[in-house]
Amino acid sequence: MSILAVGTVALDSIETPFGAEENVLGGSATYIAFAARYFTRNVRLVGVVGYDFPDEYLTLFREAGIDLQGLEIDPNGSTFAWSGRYHYDLNERDTLATHLNVLQSFDPIVPEAYRDSRIVCLGNLDPSIQRKVLEQVNEPDLVVCDTMNYWIENTPDSLRETLRLVDCLIINDAEARELAGEPNLVRAARTIRAMGPDILIIKKGEHGALLFCEDQIFSAPAYPLEDIQDPTGAGDTFAGGFAGCLLHNGNRSPEAFKRAVIFGSAMASFCVERFGPQRMVELKESEIHSRVESFRELSAIPSVSPIYSV
């Protein structure tokens, strides 16, 4: 009953129409881990930070019960840093700077104690690094993977190689269209699943998510929030909540995946309510329950009987 969260651990500088903060704890592995830990006590992290990574952030991880044995602290460089600015409607953002720093020479080592992880959740990273992690894990039950347009465009062959090892791919709609070379999402899903992942989740931001599993399609709504402070990390938080819910659930039925998509969506809806992972640090179990219940109410279709008369 363990999840391996793999990805970046970053210092983010974020501007939204509602404020700006610098050196916020960020990165895909961070958000995955902080979401997954609501579902299991056994969240393990593989990533790298530099000499400048604040102790207080290490403390945050530890207090959240996240295992940091696999977090390399590289004394020869500074932490991966990203800065971005969100547009007025929060649906678009400009990346202002990306400093890879210690990520540039990152060669992930999975500690012996992590090799039995049941679910591996690969955050957005160079696909070759994602594979290096997979090579060091003993037959996990499920490999969940995120990626982005950069790898689709610049390392397509390496990405294809990684996709062959992935059970569940989580990408956004623009990425799905680009990866498949096909604007229609249903057809794009078929093309992508033929590349390896049995399960495909297409995230659509404020419009929810689509799950393709066996011969079923599931449409999950997004929670209509009135106050969104910062969308950073929502996708990774989705992946962490999704993986966590699946780990706990055990089975791999379409129903289990649908439920996991709703829990992932619920976790993501909390994430965006505050800057950085702040909300994910303080979340209460009762809040998660209540948000999941709201998702049910949001999309429940009242019973339908034959009601027309022509």
Added chain:
Amino acid sequence: MSILAVGTVALDSIETPFGAEENVLGGSATYIAFAARYFTRNVRLVGVVGYDFPDEYLTLFREAGIDLQGLEIDPNGSTFAWSGRYHYDLNERDTLATHLNVLQSFDPIVPEAYRDSRIVCLGNLDPSIQRKVLEQVNEPDLVVCDTMNYWIENTPDSLRETLRLVDCLIINDAEARELAGEPNLVRAARTIRAMGPDILIIKKGEHGALLFCEDQIFSAPAYPLEDIQDPTGAGDTFAGGFAGCLLHNGNRSPEAFKRAVIFGSAMASFCVERFGPQRMVELKESEIHSRVESFRELSAIPSVSPIYSV
């Protein structure tokens, strides 16, 4: 038990990545009427066409049981003509030409026999013309209204005046943001409902629709279609199916509105499968039932129990 469909009756010239057709039967009143007539035998149409309007199209309306007493045939001009070209992903389109023709001097006269209509469905038109129609109807149970960015930008005061008379406004997400001057849809909805409409439906194209009714929000999925031939008329078809379902249902509970949103969505999902209103002419009741059932399966969230363990 009658619906009054008000709007344009047009000759459309449409280009999509999958083909092009000229002088296709189109217009908001057309699509509303062709969808609504699956729910009631009593669909009445108010609109105008010119001397060039093909007899075969008049026959199509009549064969569908749509009452054309309110369709003015203006011998002094030609029919309103629109031409547009859809982009690769079908989510965007360029209007190539709009020839108002007989619409320019349209002064709607609601026949005496139409004045007892229970639901008035106002398709996209100059808001002052929409009001002229409302003035001639005796206290309908429900006024449903569509509009577009052109009226939001160019006749804001007239639009506001019409909105005060509307029970249910149906617009897309970009229009909702523009009308409210607010990017967040939940807040935009509050602002718009304060302008008059108790009920607001925000259409999001391939992402479904949001219904705001009393203190509830309902998120309806879009049907994931593999083959979309032509999105023209989908919004009006939604409105026609929505109004038809409500007419038949009688009550005005949130459940009735949710159900109507699903029926509207189902009708719209058929509309886009063929060019123009072709699919809406030939639709079978059993197909509608089966599509509505698919919507239920698409968004049904499996039961959720407390499943995490921290």
